[in-house]
Amino acid sequence: MRKLLVLLLALGLFFTASPAFAQDYDLEMGFFSIGLGGGFGDDYDPGPFVLSGKYWDPQWELGADVYWSGDTEDEYDQIGMVWLAYRYDLSVNDDSATYVGIGGAGIFQEYAFGNQFGPIGLVGWDSDVWGAELKWAFFDPSIISAVIYYHFE
Numbered sequence: 001m002r003k004l005l006v007l008l009l010a011l012g013l014f015f016t017a018s019p020a021f022a023q024d025y026d027l028e029m030g031f032f033s034i035g036l037g038g039g040f041g042d043d044y045d046p047g048p049f050v051l052s053g054k055y056w057d058p059q060w061e062l063g064a065d066v067y068w069s070g071d072t073e074d075e076y077d078q079i080g081m082v083w084l085a086y087r088y089d090l091s092v093n094d095d096s097a098t099y100v101g102i103g104g105a106g107i108f109q110e111y112a113f114g115n116q117f118g119p120i121g122l123v124g125w126d127s128d129v130w131g132a133e134l135k136w137a138f139f140d141p142s143i144i145s146a147v148i149y150y151h152f153e
Helices: 002-024
Strands: 031-041 049-057 060-068 079-092 096-107 117-127 130-138 142-152
Touching (some): 031 130, 049 142, 079 130
Antiparallel strands (some): 031 142, 049 060, 079 096, 117 130, 130 142
């Protein structure tokens, strides 16, 4: 439970500081998105529910996922993951874009996995208001998530 509270505090600071940091340093403002989805694994279920948040622009994204199932006896309940990924647009229309990405990710429940850090791959679609993303991260075993996002400007 303590890890979950620390993770929620870190997510709150991340969500608060990211847009302020971009404005203070006169960087091109990206988008902040929050989403809900489902989580999957290779030989297990890491938690059927995923709460996700990310700060992104068309070339990179920084985000965090929290997987939970509500079962306190489950070894893979309340898993936290953060990632940083490079994005490459496959097709861009007037109001939407399809992309792929690759990067690195870290996990906050290392005792259940072989590695605490690993590669992450993502495929997604973004419009002006909504987006969808499929993420795959390898920590031995793998974690997969499918999330629908709402974008804030």
